[in-house]
Amino acid sequence: MTMVNAFGADDFARLSPAEQALIARREKVMGPAYRLFYERPIHIVRGDGVWLYDHDGKAYLDAYNNVASLGHCHPAVVEAITRQTAILNTHTRYLHESVIDYAEQLTATFPTALSQAMLTCTGSEANDLAVRVARSVTGGTGIIVTSLAYHGVTATVSEFSPSLGESVALGPHVRTVAPPDPYRQSPEEARDRFGRDVRGAIDDLRRHGIKPALLIVDTIFSSDGVVPEPRGFLKPAVEAIHHAGGLFVADEVQPGFGRTGDTMWGFERHGVEPDMVTLGKPMGNGYPMAGVVVKPEVIAEFGRRSRYFNTFGGNPVAAAAGIAVLHALSSERLQENALNVGAYIRAGLSRLAEAFPCIGDVRGVGLFIGVEMVSDARAKTPDAAITTRLVNGLRERRVLISASGPHANVLKIRPPMVFSRDNADTLIEAMRDTLAAL
Numbered sequence: 001m002t003m004v005n006a007f008g009a010d011d012f013a014r015l016s017p018a019e020q021a022l023i024a025r026r027e028k029v030m031g032p033a034y035r036l037f038y039e040r041p042i043h044i045v046r047g048d049g050v051w052l053y054d055h056d057g058k059a060y061l062d063a064y065n066n067v068a069s070l071g072h073c074h075p076a077v078v079e080a081i082t083r084q085t086a087i088l089n090t091h092t093r094y095l096h097e098s099v100i101d102y103a104e105q106l107t108a109t110f111p112t113a114l115s116q117a118m119l120t121c122t123g124s125e126a127n128d129l130a131v132r133v134a135r136s137v138t139g140g141t142g143i144i145v146t147s148l149a150y151h152g153v154t155a156t157v158s159e160f161s162p163s164l165g166e167s168v169a170l171g172p173h174v175r176t177v178a179p180p181d182p183y184r185q186s187p188e189e190a191r192d193r194f195g196r197d198v199r200g201a202i203d204d205l206r207r208h209g210i211k212p213a214l215l216i217v218d219t220i221f222s223s224d225g226v227v228p229e230p231r232g233f234l235k236p237a238v239e240a241i242h243h244a245g246g247l248f249v250a251d252e253v254q255p256g257f258g259r260t261g262d263t264m265w266g267f268e269r270h271g272v273e274p275d276m277v278t279l280g281k282p283m284g285n286g287y288p289m290a291g292v293v294v295k296p297e298v299i300a301e302f303g304r305r306s307r308y309f310n311t312f313g314g315n316p317v318a319a320a321a322g323i324a325v326l327h328a329l330s331s332e333r334l335q336e337n338a339l340n341v342g343a344y345i346r347a348g349l350s351r352l353a354e355a356f357p358c359i360g361d362v363r364g365v366g367l368f369i370g371v372e373m374v375s376d377a378r379a380k381t382p383d384a385a386i387t388t389r390l391v392n393g394l395r396e397r398r399v400l401i402s403a404s405g406p407h408a409n410v411l412k413i414r415p416p417m418v419f420s421r422d423n424a425d426t427l428i429e430a431m432r433d434t435l436a437a438l
Contacts, residue, residue, distance in 0.1 A: 011039045019043070037402070038395045047072025050416050050423050052400070060398045063415040063427050066254060069282030070328050071418040077285045077324045084320035092119070092314045102319040105326050109264050110293055111273055118299070119291040119314030123253040123280025124152025126290040129308070130276045131156055131214070133294065134247045136302040140211030144201045144241065147176040148406050150223040151216060151251055160216070163223040173210050175201035179224040180233055183361040183372055184380055187230035195236025202244045212246035216278075219266030220255035225405030226370025226412060228260070228363060234270035247298065248272065253280035253290070254368070258329055259417060261339025261366030269365070284321035285328075289313070334417040338366035341419050345369060348428040356435045358386055367419060370404075371411035382407030386438065393434035399427055 012020060022043065026034070042060065046053040049071040052060045062072070070077065084098070092099060103117040120126045135141055143160045145151065150163040158164055159171035170176070177197040180190035202212050215237060221227035238248045255266030256279060263269050265277065275298050280290035291313070312318070329335060346362055349371055353359035360374035373390065375383040387409045394401055402412045415423070 015040065037400075039392045040395065042395070042400075049073075050419055058398060060395075060400050061423060061426055061430075063399060063401050063413050063419070063423075065400075065416055066259065066414050067281045068286045069257060069259065069417050070285045070325060070332075070334065071416045072286070074285055074324075074328060076328050077287070077321055080320040080324035081287055081317055084317045087316075089315050089317045091309075091311050093309065096316050096319070098316055098319045098323065099314050102322045102326075103314075105323060106291075107293060109326070110277065111268075113273060113295050114277060114293050116296050116299055117291050117293050118308060119289065119318070120310055121288045121290060121312050121318075122152070123251075123278060123290045124154045124157050125310070125313070126253075126278040126280055126292050127151045127157045127216070127249075127251065128154045129292050130216070130249050130278050132306075133276065133292070133299060133302045134214040134249065136305065137298055138211065138213045138246055140213035140246060141173045142202075142205035142210040142212040142214075142246070143171070143174050144198060144205075144212065144215045144246075145174065145176055146179045146217060146221060146224050148179075148224045148404075149176075149216075149218060151218070172208075173205070175204055177201050179221045179227050180230070181225075182227060182229045182363055187233075190230055191233040191236065194233055195240060198237040199240045202240060202246075206244075212241060212244045214247045214249050215241040216249040216251055218251045218254055219270070220260065220365075220368050222254045222368070222412065222414075223404050225372070225407075225410040226364055226368065228269070228365040228368070232270050234267070234272050238270075238272045238274075247275040249276045249278060250274040251278050253278060254414070257282045257325070258335030259338055259366050259368055259414075261335060261342055264335065283325065284318055285325050287318060287321040289318040289322055329417075332418070335366075337419075338417050341421060341424055342366040342369065344421055345413065345424045345427065348424060349431070352428065352432060352435065355432075358383065358435070364413070367413075367415055367417055369411075369413040371413065372405070373409045373411065382409040384408040387411060389438055390431075390434055393437060394430055397430045397434060399430040 043055045044052050045055050050062050052062050107115050145160045148163045151157050151161045158168050160174045180194050205212050241248050250267040252265050258264050267274055277293040283289045349362045357377045361372040363370050373383045373387045375381045387403050391403050404410050404412045
């Protein structure tokens with residue numbers, strides 16, 4: 001699923017000699033595990049706002065990148081990183097006021113109970129740390145995730161990231177549950193079934209002598225096909241894991257920092273309060289920083305028994321980047337922009353669906369949108385083939401998106417939060433042209 005639009009060996013012969021040579025060099029020195037996007041990979045050399053530029057100077061509209069959530073090379077973030085790099089960069093075993101300033105500003109965006117922050121470099125590290133804390137607090141080892149979740153690549157976290165594929169084995173302590181399907185289920189069915197499935201996973205863990213430690217979900221269910229609705233469907237599941245003595249971890253690496261528009265954090269849309277929240281990608285707008293925001297009572301016992309140290313996690317340069325991101329989100333009203341432009345995009349895509357019945361469903365919130373492609377609208381039959389053709393057709397029109405979902409048939413549209421209505425018009429017209437060509 002995760003590489004629906006991947007470059008493959010069959011595509012190699014269609015490339016220019018220069019492209020073939022660069023890919024051959026890459027494979028020789030970097031090995032076989034890496035993957036490239038698109039049937040015809042792009043050689044990107046520069047970014048600016050919502051645009052990426054290739055080695056020939058051609059501009060591509062980035063409608064997929066949530067790492068540079070403020071836009072590529074945001075001037076305020078670049079300036080903050082540059083300034084602090086010229087002064088000092090060290091670690092959290094020394095006192096540094098800006099690191100504390102950042103932690104205070106970050107936790108101020110959360111409900112009052114989530115008041116402490118532990119800083120890492122990547123979302124994978126953050127989720128790895130959350131597992132350590134949950135196991136220490138609960139005495140359990142069992143983990144419940146959705147059936148196509150992606151939470152990271154460390155040894156521990158890859159064991160509960162089923163989207164990595166069948167060759168990456170799930171741990172024996174891991175249980176998966178299907179996410180809601182808002183296209184094929186009523187809101188009531190989606191809510192009830194998800195809660196019931198989590199309770200079933202808890203029962204199965206116990207049946208095998210495994211005590212539950214945590215339920216962790218990406219609160220926009222990105223890899224599962226983008227599932228923003230129905231609001232509140234997480235409540236029964238969170239109640240179930242708490243009743244079982246486990247913790248609820250909200251993975252906000254993808255939906256967090258205002259991307260959903262209506263809330264700062266995805267879990268807030270469901271009226272639930274996590275025990276821990278994990279953060280990553282957009283936290284530094286491209287500078288590698290991540291973290292865990294946690295309730296003090298959850299971390300208290302872990303902190304008494306264990307030291308936590310991360311050489312680069314929470315360094316002063318990262319703190320400078322993080323503060324600049326939070327300031328830009330507020331001063332540029334990017335959460336509001338995500339809400340308004342996201343609604344504009346969904347309206348435009350819904351109009352396209354009237355002309356192209358292969359668009360079965362348009363869903364999302366803010367600037368996180370899923371478009372489900374089908375071969376039969378009445379039967380709601382998933383169509384991965386047309387999805388792949390669309391993603392690559394858009395790439396040829398210099399518009400970048402991706403795809404996800406259990407049937408590899410959901411277009412994933414997740415642009416930088418500075419995306420404008422003019423950018424949205426470019427995206428929608430490219431979609432129209434690509435669909436017409438197909």
